[in-house]
Amino acid sequence: MEYTEAWVEERARCGYEQGRATFDVRADRSALLVIDMQDEFVRPGWSPYWVPGATRMVPTLRRLIATCRARSVPVIWTVFDDTHLGLDRPHALRHLPHGEARWRRPGPAEVWPELGYRADEPLIRKPSYGAFYDTPLDTMLRNLSRDTVVITGTLTNYCCGTTARQAYERGYHVVFGSDVTATDDESRQEPELAVLRKGFASVLSAEEITERLAGARPDGGERPADHCSQ
Template identity: 30%
Template structure:
């Protein structure tokens, strides 16, 4: 089955590829590989003159972050810290570069739609399809995907440009959740499609 994307109706939405991603361990891909694949997607969408949205989570004092009462998480579900977070932890990774037409979304919870102008910016540009990638697969990416699904967008998931705290969490979302809301594709397939060179598709996690 051929896989095609209309660059005029498709946006790339990159979730939380910030400087903090190097301060804790994520799975199942080497973090530099996720960054590299994301950079390839960003560059391809820019070259196709498609809309690129870079999403980050940030706060001045932390008081606008959600803080519900929860049960303690098992240690296996907590990220493994590798280093102290830099002061500019919420900055988008420089490896992604920048372009004057990129749109920056600052969110204060897991999903990129709630409380932001993302839906407005997409609809004003007549975009009906979004390509999602980023960190983490089962939190920021999955929550944004669920919101996009409820807003009626078609979705494509670059699962080789995603990571989670654990491989189990990543695999669960890619196997049981994302296929209910869109199509699973590799970075290679997405780059080819947005560049006007569609290839035969296959699942990639």
Template identity: 25%
Template sequence: MRKALLVIDVQNEYFTGKMKVTYPINSFDNILAAMDYAKESNMLIIIIQHTALNGDSFVKNTDEWKVHRKIMEKHHDYILEKNKSSSFHHTDLDRILQNDKIETVVISGYMTQMCCDTTAREANHKGYKVEFLLDATGTIDVSNQIGSITSKQLHEATLIAQSIGFSNVISVKDWMKK
């Protein structure tokens, strides 16, 4: 069964910008470990980079927009740019996965409840099996007119929803044992 690791939006915005990922605290190290394991296992590795069409985050060619340098230093097969939460929306992702006869996509990156969740759901709808790395994804505290939620609560709620019918939610350690 061919797998592809998606490394979604691991950009400087989440490290030095306005949206610093706070949970889980070891998510970045786990993303790097997942990339190493995927390379050793001859999995396709696809880096996804978000570019905002408006707003003041993820502005193309700014430092915060750039993919984290440690991610770029790792082996990868493709880098795809996206403008929406889904990594499939107006990108070549589906074509690449089909051409490489990928059956399972593995979700890593940021943010759990946004681009990771949306990409996982769409992958499931397109017929791919989905493995969602619970400790190689991460998020931030959110507070808006609807209410407030901690990064831990938001992360866990998204993982619960994913596990109900979209993804096999699994730790990096357990994923590497498979």
């Protein structure tokens, strides 16, 4: 077979738009990561970093959190915070547009109260975008015997997407919530989901995640076929 330019372009496009991972999502092997749903990103009008889309998807995320708790899926929270006097933060951040902002939160980062964070659930204060960078997350997941992470929160194309890539590189199965993640420019949401869908994660809605955690499989119990690999 000769692989024409049109054929390889269409195959790539199919992967971005329709590619589907084939691993099972099991409640007893999964952990829910709630990434950076903190005041400055979720509390309306409180900071210049407010992500309106993150505020809007809180009810859906709360339902997924409740589902995970009911099925004994550990819920692990993160906040993007000033840790170790900033000495553990990547040095280059200060030279990038996002690092130039002058606004400073008045105290430690806190999960927005509407999310219902519980003190008996781990809260990781991380110094950079990815939740695995210079944190105990990998150790925690291994101690919990979890090999699948369900990623939710904000921002889709920064902290959530970076965490998905870091998890993939560490051998985890990655589930990425399509409607329980949000970013500051909504036109960036689907392009990030497309990249993750093709190369890093199973991209599912909160309803689909709930069904998988309950033991359901798509397509009448069959594993999803990858229509883009032909």
